[in-house]
Every structure is written in C-alpha cells, then in structure tokens.
Amino acid sequence: MVKHFETRRGVFRAVNGVDVECAPGTITALLGPSGSGKTTLLRLIAGLEEPTCGRVFFDNEDITSLGVQERDLGFVFQGYALFKHMTVAENITFGPRMRKMGIDLDAKVEELLKLTGLTGLGGRYPPQLSGGQKQRVAVARALACNPRLMLLDEPFGALDPLVRKSLRRGLREIVQQVGVTTIIVTHDQEEAWDLADHVVIFNKGVIEQRGTPEEVAREPASPFVMNFVGDVNHLPSHCQLVRKMGFHTDKPYVMCRPSDLSVYTNFEEAPHAAPATVHDKANVGRVVRYYLRFDDGVDVDFAVSRRVDEERYDMDVGQRVFVEAPPSRLMGFDYPELDGTAVVA
C-alpha cells in the first residue's frame, strides 16, 4: 500500500510501501510515532482514502474498488462520534436500521449491551454516560452489523489511565468472544502490548518491524524499534562499560535496556564488570530506579521491582557497585536512526 499526498511543500509520503496481513479473529496493533502513517493506513483499509497504489483484500477477495459502506467494517473513532440526540440503543441499532438488516433489533441491543457491560443503559443519551461507557457504546455500535473487520483509531485516547486499562481488558474479551478481526491504531505502547496478538511498528510511512509483542520486545530489529519500545540507556560507544563488555561497533553510541544490566555490590562477584557509584535513587510506584555513574562520568538507569530491591539490592547513594551488560543485548546506533519525523520529498 502506498499513499502520497500532494502538499504545497512537495509530495508527502504518508504510507510508502507497507504490506500488512491480519489473521482472522486476531488483534493487530499499528504502533508508531505521530505522523508515521498509521491512521492513513487505517483509512486506506476502510476505503476513506484512495491509495496511490496498492490493494486491500478480504481473504482472496479484492475489495479495493468497494465503497466504505460495502466493505462490512465496524469503526471506533477517536472521539467515538456517537449521535448525541439518540439513545444508546438507537446509536447501536443505527447501522442495522440504515442497512435494513431485518434482524430483531431489541435482541441485538440486549446482546451488545450485555457483551459490553452496559446492560440497563440502553435508554440513556451519550451526554449522560461516562467516558468509558461512551467508548463501550462505540464498540457495541461498531459490532452491530456483524462486521468482517473492526477498525479502532486511538479508541482510549481521551480516558484516564485506570479506565483505559480496564477497557483494554474488556475490549480483548469482546473481540475474543465475537471472533472479529481487529486493527487498532495507537501510539501507546502499553496499550499495544496488552491488547494485540501482533504489533506492526511504523516509522516514516514504512514498517520497521512486525511480530508478536514478545518478539518485538525481545529482538528489536533496528535501533529505532529498540528506542521506541521500552526504556533504554544511551551510552557513548567508547565508554567504560561498553569497552569492558567487549562490545564493538562502528556507530558512535550504544543502547542498552536498564532491565538487561546486572549490578553487583561486591567486586569479587563480578571482577570484569565496570565500576560505578550510586548517584541517585528514586521510588517510582512499585519500581525502584537507580542512577549509576561510571568512573568515566557516564550515567545509566537501572530499575528493579521494589520486592527484588528489598531482597537483593537496597543500595545507598554513594555506594560502589559493579555493572555488567551482556554484549548480545547492546546495540550500536547514531541519533539520525532514531528520528521519527516524517519526510517531505
């Protein structure tokens, strides 16, 4: 799929040759920085945007020339786009009524209210609902026509973190029960990781990596993905730690995850480790975060759960420590490789 936009500054390559396949009944998350082309791809799949070139298939059926209404899709938009002057039940049955589906509408409403945990709220109007309830109405409405594919664009954007978390779990259960193939656009990694069977990492209109959340987290395919997915330390590649670990790269910097560091409090335990001093310590919720400063002045973050900290570390500011990082978990990079800013040509 390719989508170029003509702009006053030149041709904007919003989607620049991507190929995505979604297995039936699974959730695929399109994840990437702002402007990387996720929403544009969703709109191309939906038929809301015409491709510069490329095709969309449902199984072997080419649906590229079908209009939005003919594609059998369910949408959940960022702001939900509920009809304020209609009740929840009327919102849910809007699609089936328009399409004259000839189904038992009351039964459908009851089924979808139950599925989305909204039983009893069918008579309310959207302004009488909480943000989370509105979001669930939007999901119920998207499912009302038994779509072949459900598309969600930042569906939890406007909600507070706790509500988002519980709705995510709810959405996953709903998708599993209904078995509808789902594509969700998000820039929130936690959301993608919690929800998706597959994640597709976008950058500048192309795919940097795709795989299960575990695969992408364990084996990032590029510095961009490693930096985008999870915490990383950036170190000069000639620093003490990198040299002591015997890691060689022709790039000027090296990345390593705080969780991949091994920290020892006795020199005897790790005679080949790089010596450092605990420079600062912060309790962040259930995590204890240490800031370690190597003798060459380079700093790294090291984070452990509070439980592990109590059992194993409990280090004090000023304490000497000895740090190792497995070379297989280090990655050389240069800053331009991390840049997610889109290109105008």
Ligand SMILES: Nc1ncnc2c1ncn2[C@@H]1O[C@H](COP(=O)(O)OP(=O)(O)OP(=O)(O)O)[C@@H](O)[C@H]1O
């Ligand atoms: N109609 C258009 N004309 C010109 N440029 C467009 C048009 N639609 C989208 N773009 C540009 O294409 C790029 C990709 O946009 P898109 O909305 O797909 O990104 P995104 O990854 O979904 O980002 P976000 O997370 O911010 O929504 C953006 O820089 C956007 O400005």
